[in-house]
Amino acid sequence: MTALSKYARLEATGLWRAGPDEQRREVIVSIGDATLVISNLKDQALAHWSLAAVDRKNPGLRPAIYHPDGDPSETLEIPDSEAEMIDAIETLRKVVDRGRPRPGRLRLYGVLASFLVVAALAIFWLPRAVQDHTLRVVPKVKSATIGAALLKQIERVSGVACTPPRGRTALAKLGARLSAGPLVVLPAMTRPSLHLPGGMIVLDKTLFENYDSPDVAGGFILSELVHRDVSDPLADMLSAIGLRENFRLLTTGDVSDAALESYAEHLMSQKGQPPSTDALLARFA
Known part of the structure; x- marks a missing residue:
């Protein structure tokens, strides 16, 4: 302890009482190796007090009265002179006190650390874990629903889907030709195409009305198939609607109308992004 070396040669006189029935006697007080040494006037050691266990009976008052921690019957009185x-003992007591572990503080740090771990799991791990489990257990029929x-x-x-018989037949043939699954045409989409859970692909009617050939619509269908290969549409929806709705689907098998409405608005507000050129060319091949 650096502070000890500073006071290694320091001595002072004081009055020491060994017990409540003992007379006070004049002693020499010195600082030893992490101890307070109490000696008689012949330099014979009478007591050694550990600096870590020295307590003060009258903090801030003079003469200073000290006693071993837990034994106030043995006292050492050091005069104001x-x-x-006195300053040396107080300094060393502070040094020792700073070096002591703080159980309350350590407990607080432990609680905070545990809370942070739980919070991190709740924020980063739990949503993904619930989503992955939901994707594994939700059947294809439910995804289509x-x-x-x-x-x-x-x-x-x-607007409501265009469903004339001839149109449905043509869409069924186009979907079968491209192995696309169910196709739906809407009259007023805010984007040319999108894909939904269950394999459904939704197209804007302008893809058919503004072009003489179904090739343009076919190109958008293939584009959505590439998107679907890269990212599961049900997983995209679960990521967007949040943990609560994931739990709802997992436990009840349903998604709330409010969540569906919110996600529908989200889809319609997004511009369709083209897939990678290589993946799209592979689909066209």
Whole structure:
């Protein structure tokens, strides 16, 4: 301890009482190796007090009265004239006190660390874990049902799907030719195409009305197929609607109308991004 070397040669006189029934006697007080040494006037050691266990009976008052921690019956009184020794003892007591562990503080740090770990798991791990588990257990039929319910929400903005018999037949042939699954045409989409959970692809009617050939619509269908290969549309929806709705789907098998409406608005507000050229060319091949 650096502070000890500073006071290694310091001595002072004081009055020491060994017990409540003992007379006070004049002693020499010195600082030893992490101890307070109490000696008689013949330099014979009478007591050694550990600096870590020295307590003060009258903080801030003079003469200073000290005793071993837990034993106030043994006392050492140092007069005001020995102020240097009093200051030295107080300094060393502070040094020792700073070096002591703080159970309360350590406990607080432990609680905070545990809270941060739990919070990190809740924020970063739990949503993904719940989503992954939901994707594993939700059957394809349920995914298609969710896609159909989501389409109903989109129809509130884009108009009801075009369903004349000849149109349905043509769409079925186009979907079969491209191995695309169910196709739906809406009258007023805010984007040319999108794909929904369950494999459904939704197209804007202008892709058919503004072009003489179905090739343009076919190109957008292939583009959506590439997107679907890269990212599961149900996973995209679960990421967007949040942990609460993930739990709802996992436990009840349903997604709330409010969540479907919100996600439908999200889809319609997004501009469709083209897939990578290489992946799209592979689909066209």
